[in-house]
Amino acid sequence: MKTPKTFSRPSTLSAIALALGLSVAGQAHADFISCTGTGYDISGKVSTATACTILAPLDGKQNDNPMPGVVNTEGFFGITDWLFDGKWDSSKSGFVDSSGLFDFGGNGVSGTFNYVGPNSIGDIMFIFKDGAGTNLVGYLVTTDDGTYATPFTKLPFPLTGGSLVKDVSHISVYYRNGDGDGDGGGGTPPSQIPEPGMLLLLGAGLAGLGLARRRK
Numbered sequence: 001m002k003t004p005k006t007f008s009r010p011s012t013l014s015a016i017a018l019a020l021g022l023s024v025a026g027q028a029h030a031d032f033i034s035c036t037g038t039g040y041d042i043s044g045k046v047s048t049a050t051a052c053t054i055l056a057p058l059d060g061k062q063n064d065n066p067m068p069g070v071v072n073t074e075g076f077f078g079i080t081d082w083l084f085d086g087k088w089d090s091s092k093s094g095f096v097d098s099s100g101l102f103d104f105g106g107n108g109v110s111g112t113f114n115y116v117g118p119n120s121i122g123d124i125m126f127i128f129k130d131g132a133g134t135n136l137v138g139y140l141v142t143t144d145d146g147t148y149a150t151p152f153t154k155l156p157f158p159l160t161g162g163s164l165v166k167d168v169s170h171i172s173v174y175y176r177n178g179d180g181d182g183d184g185g186g187g188t189p190p191s192q193i194p195e196p197g198m199l200l201l202l203g204a205g206l207a208g209l210g211l212a213r214r215r216k
Contacts, residue, residue: 030074031056033156035137040155042137046126047146049139051077059158060135064127064172071127071174076138082125085173088113099173108167110149117143123176128152129169133159 035043035052043052055062055074064070067084076082086099090108097104101117101124121143128137130152137151152159152166159166 032076033058035151037156040153042151042153042156045128045137045149045151046139046141047148048141048144049126050142051140052151053077053138054156055136055138058135058156059133061131061133062129062136064129064136067172068174071125071136071138074136076125076127076174077123077140079123079176082174082176085175087170087172089170090167091169101173101175104171106148108150108169109165110147112145112147114145115143121175125174125176127172127174129172130166131169133157134166 033054033056035041035054042054043049046052053076055076062070062074067087068082071082072080085101086097088099088102088104089096095104095107101115101121102113103116104113105111124141124143126139126141126148128139128151130150134152134157148171150165150168152168154164157166
């Protein structure tokens with residue numbers, strides 16, 4: 001049985017920023033390509049996906065190893081403090097699954113996944129990797145169970161040899177704590193904007209401290 005990690009829910013600021021497509025942990029460092037375009041749409045290849053992106057260029061053959069160093073350097077979804085959970089590897093005998101958050105089943109073309117993590121969770125991302133003629137594809141996902149299919153199709157990717165699809169080499173699972181502290185992930189924490197009420201309380205506390213000192 002897998003031992004789940006402890007997570008916290010994303011902050012309201014983080015959720016709003018992600019919904020608007022804004023960076024919540026610094027500026028993105030790489031160029032990305034839309035998962036939808038003329039003649040293709042791979043945004044629905046993961047049934048629970050809320051967002052999708054492709055690392056440019058389409059035939060860049062980037063690997064996400066070291067994990068999570070590459071995805072943080074590239075700034076997937078504008079986030080630079082991703083943490084690595086584990087991966088489902090179709091290139092190894094027996095389809096090795098080292099993810100602590102999901103149980104994967106299937107093959108390099110399609111399959112299923114079941115969430116086995118804790119009840120509270122921060123942001124979660126799947127990274128799909130293959131090789132020649134492709135590049136990393138990222139999906140923001142929920143904690144629901146779902147299905148996947150390879151996103152490596154002829155359009156948008158320049159696949160060679162007449163292939164219409166390519167198998168997935170592996171699916172890496174990344175997560176992010178809701179407080180954005182990185183939990184040792186080595187990323188850059190997002191800037192937090194204090195709420196007005198919190199600023200008032202802080203000001204009142206400082207004023208009270210000053211009066212107390214004067215009375216001594």
